[in-house]
Amino acid sequence: MSTPDVRLVDVTKRFDDVVAVDDLSLDVESGSFFALLGPSGCGKTTTLRMIGGFEQPSEGCIFLGEREVSGLPAYKRDVNTVFQSYALFPHLSVFENVAFGLRRRSVRGETLRGRVEAMLKIVGLAGMGRRKPRQLSGGQQQRVALARALVNKPQVLLLDEPLGALDLKLRKQMQLELKAIQHDVGITFIHVTHDQEEAMTMADRIAVMNDGRIEQLGTPTELYETPATAYVAGFLGVSNLIHGTVSGSDSVRLDRGPEVRVSAAALNGRTGHVAVGIRPEKIELGNGQPNALEGKIVEQAYVGVATQYIVETDCGRLTVYRQNASPGLNGASPGDRTTLSWSPDSSFVVDSMEESE
Amino acid sequence: MSFLHRHRNLTPYLLLAPGLLYLGIFFVVPLGFLLHQSLQSGNFDVGYAFTWAWGNYWDAIRGYRGHFIRSFEYAAIATVLALLFSYPLAYWIAFRGGRWKNLLLLFIVAPFFVTYLIRTLAWETILADQGPVVRVLRDIGILGQDGRLLATSFAVVAGITYNFLPFMALPIYVSLEQMDGRLIEAAQDLYASKWKAFVRVTLPLSLPGVVAGTLLTFIPAAGDFINAQLLGSPRNHMIGNVIQSKFLELTDYPAAAAMSFVLMAVILLMVALYARAVGTEKLTG
Numbered sequence A: 001m002s003t004p005d006v007r008l009v010d011v012t013k014r015f016d017d018v019v020a021v022d023d024l025s026l027d028v029e030s031g032s033f034f035a036l037l038g039p040s041g042c043g044k045t046t047t048l049r050m051i052g053g054f055e056q057p058s059e060g061c062i063f064l065g066e067r068e069v070s071g072l073p074a075y076k077r078d079v080n081t082v083f084q085s086y087a088l089f090p091h092l093s094v095f096e097n098v099a100f101g102l103r104r105r106s107v108r109g110e111t112l113r114g115r116v117e118a119m120l121k122i123v124g125l126a127g128m129g130r131r132k133p134r135q136l137s138g139g140q141q142q143r144v145a146l147a148r149a150l151v152n153k154p155q156v157l158l159l160d161e162p163l164g165a166l167d168l169k170l171r172k173q174m175q176l177e178l179k180a181i182q183h184d185v186g187i188t189f190i191h192v193t194h195d196q197e198e199a200m201t202m203a204d205r206i207a208v209m210n211d212g213r214i215e216q217l218g219t220p221t222e223l224y225e226t227p228a229t230a231y232v233a234g235f236l237g238v239s240n241l242i243h244g245t246v247s248g249s250d251s252v253r254l255d256r257g258p259e260v261r262v263s264a265a266a267l268n269g270r271t272g273h274v275a276v277g278i279r280p281e282k283i284e285l286g287n288g289q290p291n292a293l294e295g296k297i298v299e300q301a302y303v304g305v306a307t308q309y310i311v312e313t314d315c316g317r318l319t320v321y322r323q324n325a326s327p328g329l330n331g332a333s334p335g336d337r338t339t340l341s342w343s344p345d346s347s348f349v350v351d352s353m354e355e356s357e
Numbered sequence B: 001m002s003f004l005h006r007h008r009n010l011t012p013y014l015l016l017a018p019g020l021l022y023l024g025i026f027f028v029v030p031l032g033f034l035l036h037q038s039l040q041s042g043n044f045d046v047g048y049a050f051t052w053a054w055g056n057y058w059d060a061i062r063g064y065r066g067h068f069i070r071s072f073e074y075a076a077i078a079t080v081l082a083l084l085f086s087y088p089l090a091y092w093i094a095f096r097g098g099r100w101k102n103l104l105l106l107f108i109v110a111p112f113f114v115t116y117l118i119r120t121l122a123w124e125t126i127l128a129d130q131g132p133v134v135r136v137l138r139d140i141g142i143l144g145q146d147g148r149l150l151a152t153s154f155a156v157v158a159g160i161t162y163n164f165l166p167f168m169a170l171p172i173y174v175s176l177e178q179m180d181g182r183l184i185e186a187a188q189d190l191y192a193s194k195w196k197a198f199v200r201v202t203l204p205l206s207l208p209g210v211v212a213g214t215l216l217t218f219i220p221a222a223g224d225f226i227n228a229q230l231l232g233s234p235r236n237h238m239i240g241n242v243i244q245s246k247f248l249e250l251t252d253y254p255a256a257a258a259m260s261f262v263l264m265a266v267i268l269l270m271v272a273l274y275a276r277a278v279g280t281e282k283l284t285g
Helices: A044-052 A094-104 A109-122 A138-150 A168-185 A196-202 A220-225 A230-235 B002-006 B008-038 B055-063 B065-096 B098-113 B116-127 B132-139 B153-177 B181-189 B194-222 B226-231 B239-248 B253-278
Strands: A006-015 A018-028 A033-037 A059-064 A079-082 A156-160 A188-193 A205-210 A213-218 A240-248 A251-254 A259-261 A273-278 A291-302 A306-313 A316-323 A337-342 A347-351 B040-043 B047-050
Touching: A006 A044, A018 A044, A018 A059, A018 A213, A033 A044, A033 A196, A044 A059, A044 A079, A044 A156, A044 A188, A079 A138, A079 B181, A094 A109, A094 A138, A109 A138, A109 A168, A138 A168, A168 A196, A188 A196, A196 A220, A205 A220, A205 A230, A213 A220, A213 A230, A230 A240, A230 A273, A230 A347, A240 A316, A251 A273, A291 A316, A306 A337, B008 B040, B008 B253, B040 B055, B040 B253, B055 B065, B055 B253, B065 B098, B065 B153, B065 B194, B065 B239, B065 B253, B098 B153, B116 B132, B116 B153, B116 B226, B153 B194, B153 B226, B181 B194, B194 B253, B226 B239, B239 B253
Parallel strands: A033 A188, A033 A205, A079 A156, A156 A188
Antiparallel strands: A006 A018, A006 A059, A205 A213, A240 A251, A240 A273, A251 A259, A273 A347, A291 A306, A291 A337, A306 A316, B040 B047
16 A cells, blocks of 8 residues: 555644543545545534644644645645535636636646646636636536635645535536546545535445544445444444343344344454444344344335335334335335344444443 | 515515605706706805806805815825724624624724714814824824824814724725635645735625725715814814805805705715726626
């Protein structure tokens, strides 16, 4: 593996007596699309602002490539930012907004024009250079903000909730576009978001943050299939957590239910009290799989691609998705008794949070 | 209600009506009288008659050219000084004021709680020959042993600068205050040093405030007479002093009216040239 583009070593940031970022270490691989994911107040934006140079860490070091940048102001770092709600210069044309960074670096004349126009073309704004930002739609402003940062060919591009102000449809479209652009330009992107779906759609690797710390770091698949903690399991998608006690190298006895099998890898040597997690789409209505629970359907909601069931069991209410592969509803309806079953390989195990509650 | 519904396009005019009526009665009509008066001849004792006396304008320009020029000089210098003092002040309050912002703004407006005349009289005391300022300046040798501040152009310009400072500081403050702080971060993110970010982003975005402030200072300052009267000598008199004395002391109404119109015309011309130079969009933001 090459040297990481961004390295944070034991970084802590305090605001008065509030610890925003708590002893955080992180490597972001060169050329990757990296997401910092978490709820507001988890320290993700502070982390981004420290990489950008808008905040200085209270402790620890930040490296861009080989170079230590902690202490350097923003304008001396080879990093550019796409700000939340864009922060476009209202008094400058689209062209001058994009040219701003290049002009500060003394790029002039034809070279300047060529680079700005090429970048406007990449983001789909060719010919719009003379407009003012306020004459553009939200999506177009977003593209200007992106072009303004990317045109400088920074070592790292920081994106602070860049799609938050767009409507859902445009957001989905921009997610795919951003990923395509990142692939084309090959620059390392660090993306801050509270939207788990957005992070999973775009990022190669995601760090889930909580309370100023990284709760888990991995690919979207790893985080979703094998969350390390109940927090991560709850933050990424819907998960059913059932409490129990480890009863063997690959089995857990549920507190209010039967013994179920889990993979030894998922159990990972845990003993004592744990929680078994199963994603809603991995549970079958029926007894086709080794692990089974009896229950009664209490709610049913048709959501297009799938039907969502809430099933009351002895171990609590579980959410189940059933794909609508054939037309119409699936037959099961509220009040029906049913058996839920799942494969041991489809479940994961996390430490039980009950002790800390 | 139903009337307004049927004539919806009338609504804005109806809303404008009180203001327009007020302006019509108290601005346009007196202006008409003044224009009429400026073309009269005669004097207070025998009475005035409308005679298309264009000579009044000629006399105003020829006889008082020095006063006109001095008025614009003083007003321009005071405007520039007020700008130089106000900008850092407004900047500091807008970006560093924190929770003291409103209190600091109150301090800027505080002089208005005392009437204009009294404030200027206070300056007369401050700058007086026996006053502390002159004494200190004489002691440290900046002023000669018989040097004075009162009755100099310095005193007049200082008075005007002081009196109109809030009109400069407040619009600048407003334009800085409403600026999105992230724009400065964005500029620094794009390799602009603090100074460059100020020059390229903060300053251009505060121009509407600067333009408004310079107009609000320059226009009334050019017609001012209180400062010249109380802090200056007759050598420092401005066109306002002449108009005031012609109206109230010499009762030469036609000459005073003609001078008022010349002053108004020159100011309008200057404002038009200024607006053209900085761009009209700066006036509206």
